[in-house]
Amino acid sequence: MSVTPLRLNRGRLLLGATLIALVVFAIAVLGAWKGSSATAAKGTATLGQLQIANARLPAPASPDEAAIYLTVKNRGATQDELTGVSADFAGGGMLMREQTQGSSTQMQPLDGLVIPAHGQAALAPGASHAMLIGLTSAPKQGDTVSVTLRFKNAGEVTLRVPVTSYAQE
Amino acid sequence: MSFATALQAWRRPAALGAAVLVAFVLAACGSSSSAKSFTLHGALISPPPPKPNVTLTDTSGQPYDLAQQTQGFLTLVYFGYTHCPDVCPAQMARFGTAVKNLPADVQKGIKVVFVTTDPARDTPPVIRQWLDHFSSSFIGLTGTDQQVAQAEAAAGIPAASQEADGTGGYGVNHAAFVLAYTKDNRAHIVYPDGVALDGLKSDLTQLVKKDVAAVPQQAAAAPTSTQTATP
Numbered sequence: 001m002s003v004t005p006l007r008l009n010r011g012r013l014l015l016g017a018t019l020i021a022l023v024v025f026a027i028a029v030l031g032a033w034k035g036s037s038a039t040a041a042k043g044t045a046t047l048g049q050l051q052i053a054n055a056r057l058p059a060p061a062s063p064d065e066a067a068i069y070l071t072v073k074n075r076g077a078t079q080d081e082l083t084g085v086s087a088d089f090a091g092g093g094m095l096m097r098e099q100t101q102g103s104s105t106q107m108q109p110l111d112g113l114v115i116p117a118h119g120q121a122a123l124a125p126g127a128s129h130a131m132l133i134g135l136t137s138a139p140k141q142g143d144t145v146s147v148t149l150r151f152k153n154a155g156e157v158t159l160r161v162p163v164t165s166y167a168q169e
Numbered sequence: 170m171s172f173a174t175a176l177q178a179w180r181r182p183a184a185l186g187a188a189v190l191v192a193f194v195l196a197a198c199g200s201s202s203s204a205k206s207f208t209l210h211g212a213l214i215s216p217p218p219p220k221p222n223v224t225l226t227d228t229s230g231q232p233y234d235l236a237q238q239t240q241g242f243l244t245l246v247y248f249g250y251t252h253c254p255d256v257c258p259a260q261m262a263r264f265g266t267a268v269k270n271l272p273a274d275v276q277k278g279i280k281v282v283f284v285t286t287d288p289a290r291d292t293p294p295v296i297r298q299w300l301d302h303f304s305s306s307f308i309g310l311t312g313t314d315q316q317v318a319q320a321e322a323a324a325g326i327p328a329a330s331q332e333a334d335g336t337g338g339y340g341v342n343h344a345a346f347v348l349a350y351t352k353d354n355r356a357h358i359v360y361p362d363g364v365a366l367d368g369l370k371s372d373l374t375q376l377v378k379k380d381v382a383a384v385p386q387q388a389a390a391a392p393t394s395t396q397t398a399t400p
Contacts, residue, residue, distance in 0.1 A: 060254065061261070061302035067254040094336060098255060100345065103172035104327045105256055105362075107340035126362045129255050133336050166262030167366070 045159035049076030058166040059141040067129035071122040074115040081112035084150035091134025139163040210368030217355035221323030225310040228297035242280040244350040250287035251299040265303030267369040278377035286329030286343045357384045
């Protein structure tokens with residue numbers, strides 16, 4: 001019995017290329033549809049009408065606390081509020097803000113970061129941050145860590161956060 | 170004129186009053202500082218407070234006479250604490266990076282001194298480990314509560330105070346700026362949080378090379394009325 005080898009000709013090459021392109025496209029579409037943090041770039045996530053961006057954790061110098069900064073954009077018509085943060089390498093987390101009165105800077109607990117409807121808000125150095133405490137391991141610059149953010153309305157989202165450097169802030 | 174007023178003026182330049190002799194000049198991005206005109210990136214303090222004449226304890230547990238051991242150096246002093254996750258590491262990281270990227274002859278003329286406002290938690294080894302994240306050349310000082318308070322008073326800054334942070338721990342309220350003492354042992358300039366790296370490097374270079382001569386003349390006092398009251 002003779003085996004007829006599959007001949008590659010222009011037609012088959014074109015078919016093959018089209019199939020590959022369709023598969024790649026399908027994966028991309030599927031990824032976008034699933035959205036959230038699954039295929040999102042580091043430091044970003046989408047949760048309903050909220051878009052989190054530029055989330056980063058400067059490698060902490062203290063073995064006990066670390067800070068996270070980020071921005072949140074609200075595309076929806078309803079105000080939301082970032083109310084909590086947690087990570088499996090931290091015993092706890094809370095939001096803090098810095099207030100400077102005269103020449104003294106105070107760190108105070110922040111109940112929630114309000115994200116206005118059709119607006120945005122940020123945790124930014126010198127102003128506010130999400131503080132993780134009771135660290136069980138020390139994130140090093142270049143690492144990527146997993147952090148969960150809790151919003152009053154939108155719920156929870158877990159995202160990959162790059163560990164950066166305070167000198168870059 | 171106090172730091173408080175200086176910093177408020179720095180934040181709201183429009184609010185500079187006649188009694189406030191503080192000038193804050195922001196360099197335009199990309200502008201080169203010629204030898205003639207030096208643009209300053211910190212806040213000028215007038216009158217400049219003297220360097221504290223105190224002896225504290227360094228990170229190897231030895232007495233450290235601040236005035237004596239930093240004599241002749243551009244001395245950058247920061248009062249902070251290691252459990253502070255925002256301003257303190259940001260300031261130290263910025264200064265650490267700035268100093269490390271200066272030419273060797275400039276680096277040699279600088280001493281960076283961190284004084285803890287939280288001696289209870291910031292023991293010498295804790296301070297050393299924290300500072301080494303930024304630079305092993307940074308000097309870390311601690312002392313008794315009284316000694317630290319004395320150092321703050323001598324530096325002309327408000328005493329630090331503790332505040333429960335809601336996690337069972339506490340934050341420390343403190344002055345968040347770096348005081349730059351030139352060789353005349355006076356802090357003509359302070360650096361609040363957030364001064365860009367390039368500006369810092371430029372300032373530090375000028376301050377080491379020209380010392381007090383690098384400090385711009387005080388801003389002219391607000392123009393006084395030229396009208397004379399007619400009797």
